[in-house]
Amino acid sequence: MARTYRLTFVLRLVNIFAILLLRAGVKIGTTCLLMVRGRKTGQLHTIAVTLVEQEGRRWLVAPYGAVNWVHNARAAEHVMLSRGRHTETVELLELGAADAAPILQHYLKRIPVVRPFFDVTVRSSLEAFEREAPRHPVFLIVERSKQ
Secondary structure, eight states: OOOOOOOOHHHHHHHHHHHHHHHTTOOBTTEEEEEEEOTTTOOEEEEEEEEEEETTEEEEEOTTOSOHHHHHHHHOSOEEEEETTEEEEEEEEEOOHHHHHHHHHHHHHHOGGGGGGOSSOTTSOHHHHHHHGGGSOEEEEEEEEEO
16 A cells, blocks of 8 residues: 655755755756646645656646645746746646556656655556556646746
8 A cells, every 4th residue: 555645844944955956057957946826726836746757848747736836836927947046938738647646657767766656666566557547647748938
């Protein structure tokens, strides 16, 4: 059974540290900052996220399920991705389960820290990932404009 994500004090500190590093321009793999307006408050929220990059395309995976940033991204017309001084405004297109399955499989192979939050393993079939996909939204990143 997959674990449920809980934002503890230690995880908050790790997130703050990662955000500070990314704002300073430190490259941490494919991790960048996601900035999205709150669906209720309109306040800008920033979170560190790890992208999946393959064959010139990029995806954003929600390894902990439909958490707040996912709800905000679904409601937003666009979001911003940032690393250092480079910021781009993009649109997110949510994928269906069949399209999300191979992205989730690739993500799970690359990011071991999120494995406890999935009911599949890196060796699971694509069909198993398709069944898992509704619990972990996947978004295709579509370039909109660069700043």
